[in-house]
Amino acid sequence: MMTLEEMGARAKAAARELASAGRQRGKVLSAMAGAVEQAGEKILAANRLDLEQAKRDGMSAPLLDRLALSEERVRGMADGIRSVAAQPDPVGQVVSGFTRPNGLRIEKVRVPIGVIGMIYEARPNVTADAAALCLKAGNAVILRGGKEALRSNRAVAEAMRGAVASCGLNPDCIQLVEDTSHRSATEMMRMTGLIDVLIPRGGRNLIRAVVENSRVPVIQTGAGNCHVYVDDSADIRMAADIIYNAKTSRPSVCNAIETILVHKDIAERALPAIKARLDEKKVELRGCERTRAILGGCVVPATEDDWSREYLDYILAVRVVDSMDEALRHIARYSTGHSEAIVTGSYENARRFTEEVDAAAVYVNASTRFTDGGEFGLGAEIGISTQKLHARGPMGAFELTSYKFIVTGDGQIR
């Protein structure tokens, strides 16, 4: 088995070749999509072995579902690669430029970052998405998935590597780490000089471990403690619809909401309407005192802990606030900076909310569920950044690039 150090050196060399192979890069993604489809049976056979093992190891039903592939899901992977292929090429884009009085021409041009390290869990489609986005941006990628999906990931990666080679490019621009132990993740975090950026994708603990321990720069993704604030001027039916959608359409994802904040002057009318919608899906409510005074004993008393919980489940915390100021303070304190929404009829409050709330995506009168690479027009996403450095919100191929300045002259000196 190759050492990670060797993989890194190969990835770096492959990235260098890839950076100046714009023409082949255009073709490689469609070849990868085709190869994944053609390898469908192999991928499904490998996935069946992963599933059997996972069942023996007692994996829960929802996780088994995330791990499981089908013909349709394999087609979905290929389509995902094709939709990345259809995006404009970010590399080589001239971002800005000007000519100095001395005739020196300065251009800022998008370039690949180099080598991206992905550390992720469970779902095998991340293997395809991540490789497609990295290659689209001219980067090499080192994929370190979870042990549960190793056979599936290997089959997907092999198909893609074959496609890369068939286009005359170095297949080492896609490499899968076979060692799925903690050790390999830790080693990747130390590979400064070989890996340019690490992107962890998965649960909160995985992400925290990478952020805290990595020497390689990290883009932090994922964790979403998202809120909807119902202003006193809100349309109650709209508020109920948005909250219902943002909580129940897919509770396990990071753009689902976990807490609602309701202005005291609308709480008595709004809360029963909201509860009626949420009852359709048997959402458990955990409320502050005032919420319970309005909705009654069916509401579990909320504790301090509830304001910072990411339930990722059919549970919603509810708090009545005295003012928009109190709502803004609550959000500033507990938000993870992912997605935050206000439902309001007030122009002024809408404006203030979008200005003051510090999150990747700030919504007025819409569901937080739209924070997504597909919805934001990126083709696919490699993750949703909750940090402010480099990239914020859904990240596509564009966010996997850097830039350099190209300065051309005819002998200028300073």
Added chain:
Amino acid sequence: MMTLEEMGARAKAAARELASAGRQRGKVLSAMAGAVEQAGEKILAANRLDLEQAKRDGMSAPLLDRLALSEERVRGMADGIRSVAAQPDPVGQVVSGFTRPNGLRIEKVRVPIGVIGMIYEARPNVTADAAALCLKAGNAVILRGGKEALRSNRAVAEAMRGAVASCGLNPDCIQLVEDTSHRSATEMMRMTGLIDVLIPRGGRNLIRAVVENSRVPVIQTGAGNCHVYVDDSADIRMAADIIYNAKTSRPSVCNAIETILVHKDIAERALPAIKARLDEKKVELRGCERTRAILGGCVVPATEDDWSREYLDYILAVRVVDSMDEALRHIARYSTGHSEAIVTGSYENARRFTEEVDAAAVYVNASTRFTDGGEFGLGAEIGISTQKLHARGPMGAFELTSYKFIVTGDGQIR
């Protein structure tokens, strides 16, 4: 003395106020410039004390020169702040935006990063530049300068804080760390959640220590092992002029060159001409075997170590290469990714060099000395990033911003 934790909490609160105070922010920079000028005598008196102490401590002459202020240098500080003030406001700029088929409007808008931590050495003007650039971008800044300049930095920071307060803004958006021990730097590196990004500015050891130990995201600046490659098609006089300028106009800065690579087919004609220019400033040459065969025994034999040295002095390493490929390999191996130049008459080689060399700034037929915030039109710079994440090359106020997505609708759900 306030703890760093308290300073961080105050900075965070001040940053939040500042983010939504666009109108006052416009005025505060010119007030800061005026305040620095008015406090000129106080600043010079403090600087004299720093200088006396530094002399007693045996500081070298070049460092004393960097530390010393004069009426002219104080005016220069104020002018620096004014030139930042004159730049367009990056905050609030709508970077891109579109409307989805469902009517949802998505805009990507520039916002401040939050709290910037600066860890820097010696020169007191960094205090003024950094504060101006951070505030221009709506950020609070925690300044941790070196102990040699503490009194000077304090006087400058006090003047600026007064100006901030006089504009009705919270002066805690500029704070100076009084504890200049290693401990305070180490503590800043752990202040995740309070400091959003750390920018070390100074010597190689300082920067390495911060990059290796910080949990707070870091923007790496500075170190420049820069090269000029003299292609076989180069105009020899132009090559000599560029090399002379890039080496001798200010050897102590990061955009000065440290090694030249000369194509073997031009070496016999080019090297004597280059040496003649460099002799004017008594530049010591350290050459490979072939260089010495051409230039003779006055050239010190170069060792492997010389290729990676940042001399920051009147010393230049010289290597004769067989081909442009060899030059590109040398640069890929030893470059710190700062500034790299080719001198060539060949269109093809110019194109290839700018495509393949992986550095913040890549030059054709011009001196590397132009890699500078002022020359690149940024007003001033907070540093020159040699990393690829977030910002690369000279960083001004624009590079001290992040963005968020503002999504407005009329009840859209997914």
